[in-house]
Amino acid sequence: MKRQMTGAKMIVQALKDQGVDTIFGYPGGAVLPIYDEIFQQNDIRHILVRHEQGAVHAAEGYARSTGKPGVVLVTSGPGATNAVTGLTDALLDSIPLVVLTGQVPTFMIGTDGFQEADTVGITRPCTKHNWLVKETDKLAETIHQAFHVATEGRPGPTLVDIPKDVQFAKGTYTEPKTANVANYQPSMKGDVEAITAMVELLETAERPIFYTGGGVINSGPAASQLLCEWADAANVPVTSTLMGLGAYPASGKNWIGMLGMHGLYEANMAMHDCDVMINIGARFDDRITGRLDAFSPKSTKVHIDIDASSINKVIHVNVPIIGDVGHVLEDALKIWKARGRKTNAEALSKWHAQIDEWRARRCLSYINSDKIIKPQYALQRLEALTKKYDRYITTEVGQHQMWAAQFLGFEAPNRWMTSGGLGTMGYGFPASIGVQVAHPDALVINVAGEASWLMNMQEMGTAAQYRLPVKQFILNNERLGMVRQWQELLHGERYSHSWSESLPDFVKLAEAFGAKGILCTDPADLDDAIMEMIEYDGPVIFDCLVEKHENCFPMIPSGKAHNDMIMGEADTSDAIGDTGAVLV
Amino acid sequence: MSALKIKKGSSSHSAYDLRDPNADVVESHTLACVVDNEAGVLARVIGLFSGRGYNIESLTVAEVNHEFHRSRITIVTSGTPQVIEQIKAQLGRIVPVHRVHDLTVEGASVERELALFKVAATGEQRVESLRLADIFRANVVDSTLNSFIFEMTGTSEKIDAFADLMRPLGLVETARTGVAALGRGPEK
Numbered sequence: 219m220k221r222q223m224t225g226a227k228m229i230v231q232a233l234k235d236q237g238v239d240t241i242f243g244y245p246g247g248a249v250l251p252i253y254d255e256i257f258q259q260n261d262i263r264h265i266l267v268r269h270e271q272g273a274v275h276a277a278e279g280y281a282r283s284t285g286k287p288g289v290v291l292v293t294s295g296p297g298a299t300n301a302v303t304g305l306t307d308a309l310l311d312s313i314p315l316v317v318l319t320g321q322v323p324t325f326m327i328g329t330d331g332f333q334e335a336d337t338v339g340i341t342r343p344c345t346k347h348n349w350l351v352k353e354t355d356k357l358a359e360t361i362h363q364a365f366h367v368a369t370e371g372r373p374g375p376t377l378v379d380i381p382k383d384v385q386f387a388k389g390t391y392t393e394p395k396t397a398n399v400a401n402y403q404p405s406m407k408g409d410v411e412a413i414t415a416m417v418e419l420l421e422t423a424e425r426p427i428f429y430t431g432g433g434v435i436n437s438g439p440a441a442s443q444l445l446c447e448w449a450d451a452a453n454v455p456v457t458s459t460l461m462g463l464g465a466y467p468a469s470g471k472n473w474i475g476m477l478g479m480h481g482l483y484e485a486n487m488a489m490h491d492c493d494v495m496i497n498i499g500a501r502f503d504d505r506i507t508g509r510l511d512a513f514s515p516k517s518t519k520v521h522i523d524i525d526a527s528s529i530n531k532v533i534h535v536n537v538p539i540i541g542d543v544g545h546v547l548e549d550a551l552k553i554w555k556a557r558g559r560k561t562n563a564e565a566l567s568k569w570h571a572q573i574d575e576w577r578a579r580r581c582l583s584y585i586n587s588d589k590i591i592k593p594q595y596a597l598q599r600l601e602a603l604t605k606k607y608d609r610y611i612t613t614e615v616g617q618h619q620m621w622a623a624q625f626l627g628f629e630a631p632n633r634w635m636t637s638g639g640l641g642t643m644g645y646g647f648p649a650s651i652g653v654q655v656a657h658p659d660a661l662v663i664n665v666a667g668e669a670s671w672l673m674n675m676q677e678m679g680t681a682a683q684y685r686l687p688v689k690q691f692i693l694n695n696e697r698l699g700m701v702r703q704w705q706e707l708l709h710g711e712r713y714s715h716s717w718s719e720s721l722p723d724f725v726k727l728a729e730a731f732g733a734k735g736i737l738c739t740d741p742a743d744l745d746d747a748i749m750e751m752i753e754y755d756g757p758v759i760f761d762c763l764v765e766k767h768e769n770c771f772p773m774i775p776s777g778k779a780h781n782d783m784i785m786g787e788a789d790t791s792d793a794i795g796d797t798g799a800v801l802v
Numbered sequence: 803m804s805a806l807k808i809k810k811g812s813s814s815h816s817a818y819d820l821r822d823p824n825a826d827v828v829e830s831h832t833l834a835c836v837v838d839n840e841a842g843v844l845a846r847v848i849g850l851f852s853g854r855g856y857n858i859e860s861l862t863v864a865e866v867n868h869e870f871h872r873s874r875i876t877i878v879t880s881g882t883p884q885v886i887e888q889i890k891a892q893l894g895r896i897v898p899v900h901r902v903h904d905l906t907v908e909g910a911s912v913e914r915e916l917a918l919f920k921v922a923a924t925g926e927q928r929v930e931s932l933r934l935a936d937i938f939r940a941n942v943v944d945s946t947l948n949s950f951i952f953e954m955t956g957t958s959e960k961i962d963a964f965a966d967l968m969r970p971l972g973l974v975e976t977a978r979t980g981v982a983a984l985g986r987g988p989e990k
């Protein structure tokens with residue numbers, strides 16, 4: 219039976235049919251008909267943010283922690299432009315989102331109408347795909363397509379721009395199953411010959427490594443399980459990018475820690491010296507590769523990625539496998555088992571011994587203090603005291619983000635939400651809100667720097683309004699710490715504009731929003747303060763005053779190779795050459 | 803042809819690509835993309851080239867299948883083998899792009915361009931321009947007492963050569979369509 223309804227009703231119907239339970243949004247003139255429909259139903263919960271950027275990051279947090287697409291609704295013009303940073307963030311980190319924007323009526327497009335912006339033009343390069351819908355009859359189908367494109371293949375943000383007259387007009391509703399999505403069908407299965415080539419390489423490898431990334435998380439929990447099964451059965455060391463943390467458990471016997479610019483010494487050395495590198499859903503980002511011509515020079519490289527454009531983009535690989543991580547690993551395991559579960563056991567035990575030697579350098583060592591809280595210590599205590607909870611961590615961007623990646627352990631996928639590709643300060647707080655909305659009973663902590671946190675602090679209103687007990691764990695060094703670190707290492711300690719002046723009193727700020735504020739300045743008080751934060755049933759701002767000049771190590775300076783890491787304070791002079799200084 | 807002398811058309815080299823990724827030999831390739839003729843599709847394709855810093859040497863676009871609203875975008879671009887592979891992969895992931903053909907490696911192809919030349923000349927030069935047009939099989943599509951417009955189709959090289967000859971004879975304006983190309987043989 220064909221159903222006639224207004225565009226606005228269609229939107230809500232389409233969202234319901236897509237299984238959406240929550241949307242993050244902010245109203246305005248061009249979306250009022252949609253808000254009117256939202257008012258008249260109870261199936262979809264609308265979370266009113268305080269800024270559209272917050273809505274998009276919250277949807278990202280929701281999406282990354284559930285595996286479902288995040289949904290955003292904002293108005294035309296400034297509503298849409300405020301969403302741009304979030305869209306770009308989601309594009310770089312492959313997060314599935316569907317963003318609905320209002321637009322001026324079709325007959326006013328192009329007239330510089332009130333709150334008109336060329337939303338589709340502005341967001342074309344920062345969405346996976348976008349649409350301007352000019353007929354109500356096409357609206358439902360387009361929304362279904364937007365969900366399909368956002369979630370299939372390499373996930374990413376999509377946007378549907380909906381003029382106000384299209385929302386008012388009546389049209390025919392299209393069910394999800396009759397929507398035409400045939401045009402976009404990325405293939406999931408990898409080429410069997412290439413998979414067999416990978417298995418063969420692994421069977422004889424002397425120094426193999428699994429270099430895993432966000433693609434394992436994107437592929438779903440089954441992919442993480444297959445990864446663990448294969449790594450443990452074949453005794454292969456596993457490292458991961460920032461985006462892939464949790465896919466292989468931090469307590470797993472083959473875990474060697476995060477790699478990259480601020481990765482662990484043992485992980486980077488193993489990447490540099492391996493003979494077979496199997497990249498599973500990672501994209502050879504420049505934070506990983508360092509100097510390209512010195513990147514793992516002796517290894518044969520395999521790359522599993524669902525996006526053909528990720529392959530040979532920066533690093534030339536010997537065996538490309540285009541497909542979904544879960545599907546490819548399933549086939550690989552079958553083939554490996556059928557061929558007799560072969561490994562090069564003798565060489566492998568030597569390889570593990572070598573890695574243990576590297577590990578013995580204890581690259582995360584730092585000089586602790588009983589007078590001032592070291593940020594690393596704060597995170598170690600946070601880890602110890604929160605590990606047993608049903609815990610989700612988000613972060614802002616900077617030193618604290620790297621320390622969180624180094625000092626917190628993740629046992630399962632979808633528990634770690636961070637802005638990796640774009641590095642968006644202001645991501646973590648709204649993301650924590652999105653996570654908490656999706657997991658109301660979980661312990662959700664945003665590990666923040668004070669500067670990043672201020673960028674979207676208006677979302678305190680959202681946390682308070684919906685009684686979301688998000689914990690804002692601010693490592694307050696009164697510095698734009700990561701910038702300060704680079705200025706110290708690269709710009710002759712000239713600290714140009716890299717300190718946080720005129721900071722608010724975070725305890726009073728929390729109280730002003732009806733939340734709880736905790737100030738901690740003494741290492742001796744830290745455990746009690748953290749417990750107080752955990753036990754408080756409501757949003758908390760935890761102002762943890764830490765050492766102001768701590769640097770984050772280890773560090774591969776820009777333009778250097780993996781085996782050229784700076785390990786600690788003593789190591790830093792003249793570490794970065796002139797060519798490195800131009801890189802970011 | 804690339805530095806490692808991999809024969810053109812010999813490989814779809816998805817599995818084992820032996821070329822030196824750092825080879826800086828710049829090749830020119832003709833790519834044909836079959837796309838949905840929907841609003842903004844050309845902007846997506848062009849935006850990809852400008853956003854990622856790729857070259858466009860020539861671009862033609864028109865709807866070629868009215869029933870299914872399919873357009874064919876023919877792009878002549880240049881880059882190292884690695885860049886060309888990236889361009890194809892990036893084009894391939896644009897949602898309304900159905901197929902990307904690299905006519906330069908997919909065997910022999912026919913490439914043609916149409917050009918119009920306005921030549922203002924009198925006396926001996928006017929006669930000479932007509933004579934050359936005849937040799938190049940260019941047609942006169944407009945004439946006044948002191949000018950001609952010649953129309954010519956051919957490869958881009960042929961059109962370049964004709965333009966070079968016309969310049970001293972009084973070439974005042976040129977319009978070119980850019981390359982349209984199809985692979986030879988019965989296959990799609």
Ligand SMILES: Cc1cc2nc3c(=O)[nH]c(=O)nc-3n(C[C@H](O)[C@H](O)[C@H](O)COP(=O)(O)OP(=O)(O)OC[C@H]3O[C@@H](n4cnc5c(N)ncnc54)[C@H](O)[C@@H]3O)c2cc1C
Binds near residue numbers: 372460542640
């Ligand atoms: C201050 C700062 C410092 C940083 N330092 C580091 C660092 O030291 N170490 C580090 O690792 N990162 C670091 N990063 C993050 C870094 O910038 C990148 O975001 C990150 O390394 C990319 O992770 P990834 O390779 O896993 O790719 P992602 O961005 O997660 O991309 C996933 C890849 O998997 C593919 N994929 C997606 N879905 C699937 C699927 N289903 N099947 C198969 N493939 C799929 C995609 O096509 C893509 O190629 C830092 C970021 C910041 C802000």
Ligand SMILES: Cc1ncc(C[n+]2csc(CCOP(=O)(O)OP(=O)(O)O)c2C)c(N)n1
Binds near residue numbers: 618642669695
């Ligand atoms: C929106 C945005 N602006 C600027 C930057 C550049 N940047 C990266 S880290 C950083 C400092 C972050 O300071 P803070 O949040 O206090 O964290 P810390 O490094 O001190 O832990 C800056 C300015 C960025 N990543 N994002």
